[in-house]
Amino acid sequence: MAREKRLVSIWLILGMATIFAWLIGHGPREINSVPRYAQVTAIVFIACFKVRLVMREFMEVRGAPLPLRIALDAWLTAIFCVILGLYYTSIGLIDLAAFDR
Amino acid sequence: MTSVKRPTRIPGEESFWVLLGGDLMVFALLFGTFMYYRIDNLALYERSAALTSQGLGLINTFVLLTGSLFVAIGVEKWRQGLVSWKFLYAGASCGVIFALIKCLEYMLKIKSGITITTDIFFTLYYAFTGIHLVHVLIGSGLLLWLGSGLREGRQHTAIIVENIALFWHLVDLLWLILFTLFYLI
Numbered sequence: 001m002a003r004e005k006r007l008v009s010i011w012l013i014l015g016m017a018t019i020f021a022w023l024i025g026h027g028p029r030e031i032n033s034v035p036r037y038a039q040v041t042a043i044v045f046i047a048c049f050k051v052r053l054v055m056r057e058f059m060e061v062r063g064a065p066l067p068l069r070i071a072l073d074a075w076l077t078a079i080f081c082v083i084l085g086l087y088y089t090s091i092g093l094i095d096l097a098a099f100d101r
Numbered sequence: 102m103t104s105v106k107r108p109t110r111i112p113g114e115e116s117f118w119v120l121l122g123g124d125l126m127v128f129a130l131l132f133g134t135f136m137y138y139r140i141d142n143l144a145l146y147e148r149s150a151a152l153t154s155q156g157l158g159l160i161n162t163f164v165l166l167t168g169s170l171f172v173a174i175g176v177e178k179w180r181q182g183l184v185s186w187k188f189l190y191a192g193a194s195c196g197v198i199f200a201l202i203k204c205l206e207y208m209l210k211i212k213s214g215i216t217i218t219t220d221i222f223f224t225l226y227y228a229f230t231g232i233h234l235v236h237v238l239i240g241s242g243l244l245l246w247l248g249s250g251l252r253e254g255r256q257h258t259a260i261i262v263e264n265i266a267l268f269w270h271l272v273d274l275l276w277l278i279l280f281t282l283f284y285l286i
Contacts, residue, residue, distance in 0.1 A: 003177050011170040018162050025285045026155065040286045047281035054274040058173045059267055060112040068111060068118065075125055079132060079278065086136035087286065090143050 010057045014050050021046040040087055048080045113263040121271055124236075128275050131232070135225050135282055142221055149222035150283065152215060154206045158284040161202050162276065165237075168195025169273040172244065176266045179251065180259075189248035192269060196241030203234050226283055233272070233279055240269045 021043045055072050056062040062069075088094040111118070139146045168191075175188030207227070210216075217227040243265045250257060 004174055007170060007173045007177070011166060014166050015163065018159070018166070021281070021285060022159055043281060043285050047277055047285075050277050051274045054169065054270055054277070058169050058270045058273070063109055064111050065109045071122070075129065079129055082129070082133050083136055083278075083282070086133070086139060090136070090139040090146075096140075 007057065010053055014053060017046050017050050037088065037091060037093060041084060044080060044083050044087075048076055051079075052076055113267045114260045117260075117264045117267065121267060124271060124275075128278070131229050132278055132282060135229065138221050138225065145220055146222050149220055149226075150286070152210075152213075153226070153284050154209060155284050157202055157206045158280050161199050162280050164195050164199045164202065165273045165276050168192045168199070169270050171195065172266050172269045175248075176262060179262055186248040186252040189244045189251065193241045193244035193248065196237050196244065196269075196272075199237050200234060200241070203230065203237075229279060230283070233275060236272045236275070240265075240272045244269060 024039050024042055024046075052073075055076075061072055085094065089096050171188045172192035175185045175192060178188060179185035210223075215223055217224055247257065247262065247265050
């Protein structure tokens, strides 16, 4: 029963995080006055936070051996960096050509 | 003071994690591809993203998260020897609802003239969400098979139950990223 209560709590957190990310993207003007790149950073961070919760709680990775936990966290970190790195490049915050100079 | 080390166990079958890992790698490439094309198509991406059915995407996110909750509770009930097939059926139903909403979304897009050939954004949108939809249908089918077996009193090993649940949760977490890329940023 305790585990089921925990699972429902996790589901509630995931739902609230989803709504929060949604509000950042489509919410009231006060939120929208934040620069778009900062909003996107928050939205991607929330998505990765949610993915980690699903992995650790629903997939029970929390109690898995360390190598599996490290591998999944590495995948998630790579996804986070690639998405944001390419996003920043697309809006000109990162200049990929500078790495060749 | 002595520290107590919590025992660890790998959920599901070890070799099944190779399959899950392969799927994670493939989707990582898809996510990277989508973001890479954004670099040369910024204006087009922003214009096209505004045309996605964001409300339906949000509803589908809740549908899959709820499906994951049902499946996780179902696995727990199964371990306790309680009735679990109802929760697995509920999880599969969430998959079917997701698929129906996705089809509605595709139909609305096609009706308004947005197809797979419209632009690079929508080519990737149809391709990637389509690949994911196949995963959802496979996951729903597996849950129905597992649930019906348990309902009929068939014995399943923990590995089979956990493997199917893991696949279902993988489908859920991949959607969380797809939803963010196509509908939110």
